Amino acid sequence: MSLLRLLPLVVLLVLSTLPARAATVLLRDADMERALQQIAAPILSAAGLGSSGVKIMVIDNGSLNAFVTDPRHIFLHSGLIMRLGSARELQAVIAHEAAHIANGHITRRMSNVRNASTAAGLGMLLSVAAAAAGSTDAAAGIAIGSNSAAMRRLFSHTRAEEAAADAASVRYMLRAGADPVGAKEVLDLFRGQEALSLGRQDPYMRTHPLTRDRLRAVEGMIAGHTGIPEDATANYWFQRASGKLSAFKRAPDWTLRRLDASGSRDIALMREAVAWHRQSNLSKALRAIDGALAIRPGDAYFLDLKGQILLESRQFGAAVQVYQAAAARAPREPLILGGLGRAHLAAGNPKGALQALEQARARDFRDARILRDLAVAYAQTGQLAMASVVTAERYALMGRMKDAELHAKRALGALPRGSSAWQRADDVLIAAKRAK
Numbered sequence: 001m002s003l004l005r006l007l008p009l010v011v012l013l014v015l016s017t018l019p020a021r022a023a024t025v026l027l028r029d030a031d032m033e034r035a036l037q038q039i040a041a042p043i044l045s046a047a048g049l050g051s052s053g054v055k056i057m058v059i060d061n062g063s064l065n066a067f068v069t070d071p072r073h074i075f076l077h078s079g080l081i082m083r084l085g086s087a088r089e090l091q092a093v094i095a096h097e098a099a100h101i102a103n104g105h106i107t108r109r110m111s112n113v114r115n116a117s118t119a120a121g122l123g124m125l126l127s128v129a130a131a132a133a134g135s136t137d138a139a140a141g142i143a144i145g146s147n148s149a150a151m152r153r154l155f156s157h158t159r160a161e162e163a164a165a166d167a168a169s170v171r172y173m174l175r176a177g178a179d180p181v182g183a184k185e186v187l188d189l190f191r192g193q194e195a196l197s198l199g200r201q202d203p204y205m206r207t208h209p210l211t212r213d214r215l216r217a218v219e220g221m222i223a224g225h226t227g228i229p230e231d232a233t234a235n236y237w238f239q240r241a242s243g244k245l246s247a248f249k250r251a252p253d254w255t256l257r258r259l260d261a262s263g264s265r266d267i268a269l270m271r272e273a274v275a276w277h278r279q280s281n282l283s284k285a286l287r288a289i290d291g292a293l294a295i296r297p298g299d300a301y302f303l304d305l306k307g308q309i310l311l312e313s314r315q316f317g318a319a320v321q322v323y324q325a326a327a328a329r330a331p332r333e334p335l336i337l338g339g340l341g342r343a344h345l346a347a348g349n350p351k352g353a354l355q356a357l358e359q360a361r362a363r364d365f366r367d368a369r370i371l372r373d374l375a376v377a378y379a380q381t382g383q384l385a386m387a388s389v390v391t392a393e394r395y396a397l398m399g400r401m402k403d404a405e406l407h408a409k410r411a412l413g414a415l416p417r418g419s420s421a422w423q424r425a426d427d428v429l430i431a432a433k434r435a436k
């Protein structure tokens with residue numbers, strides 16, 4: 001989980017390139033994202049979007065919000081996931097966002113905004129979304145109209161859209177066999193916030209205006225559907241996603257006191273490993289994660305955590321071996337390949353790192369850490385122009401378009417015109433110019 005737990009070898013490089021205030025920080029973690037995707041899959045299918053057609057991504061933000069920017073992503077704030085109590089509540093949130101996608105509520109307004117299939121496009125969308133949710137400093141680096149009222153309109157839904165999304169979301173929940181009472185439980189979370197001033201409301205209230213009518217309508221829709229049993233599989237994935245998230249976000253002592261509330265023994269051990277690791281107790285962390293692996297032998301995502309623990313404890317050779325085992329079991333998982341690349345880099349093997357990180361980036365351009373490590377690997381293998389390309393993409397992803405432009409220009413000057421790397425740099429440059 002990328003909570004800026006910095007790798008010692010690259011710590012200086014990172015500190016010198018981190019922005020004073022990052023616009024929107026995606027919280028990337030292979031295990032958490034896989035769990036969220038498992039929870040979402042039946043809902044997305046029921047919405048006609050395909051079980052893996054929409055990627056569920058987490059934003060490192062303690063406030064409560066969920067939103068869509070384009071048809072390929074649903075964004076959840078980490079604070080919302082930690083606040084929800086069960087899989088059915090999370091499924092209700094996802095169903096509501098899926099309805100906004102399926103009903104075309106976003107795309108209708110989005111003709112001016114670049115799509116989210118490149119680092120620059122996604123970075124711009126996230127910056128605008130952050131501004132729309134009320135964190136105005138997030139828009140400092142960019143200026144799409146630089147009019148926060150316009151941005152708010154872009155990402156806030158009308159009451160009619162909310163009513164349509166609620167109705168569709170309850171249909172999706174029922175079609176997926178999920179208990180739609182989750183939809184009412186989510187709305188109850190925001191009860192009473194209507195009376196608060198804008199600044200004190202959760203951003204969810206701004207993106208999805210809540211009215212008493214909405215709650216009443218949802219209560220009416222779910223009234224005839226009681227007694228749907230809880231989905232044990234979905235709840236396992238919910239406990240795993242929210243348990244890993246809270247283990248990284250809360251104080252380790254808090255986690256260690258609440259291991260019994262983890263839902264299952266393997267999740268409790270995984271959380272215990274995170275807590276001990278954050279207290280720099282390597283032996284206890286390893287004992288815990290090995291315990292989790294004994295319950296789920298060869299679980300690539302537990303191996304991923306073990307690799308991270310070893311890497312951040314400077315056991316570079318062991319980290320490479322564990323990440324290799326994880327990557328062998330989940331060869332299509334970009335964030336695990338990213339971990340393998342990072343471990344290779346730390347172990348002084350930039351060629352091995354380059355191979356893993358290029359594969360990782362080709363599968364997923366949305367991880368700033370992969371882009372950062374890839375730039376280091378390019379630089380260490382003498383490919384400075386390529387280092388500039390991925391650095392430009394990393395800044396663009398973070399919404400720092402001025403820095404992105406600088407590195408894109410450097411890359412364009414050094415690469416063969418029209419090559420695929422040249423085109424990636426050009427894409428960033430075009431986005432930077434448009435942002436002006």
Ligand SMILES: [Zn+2]
Nearest residue numbers: 157162165208
């Ligand atoms: Zn909504």
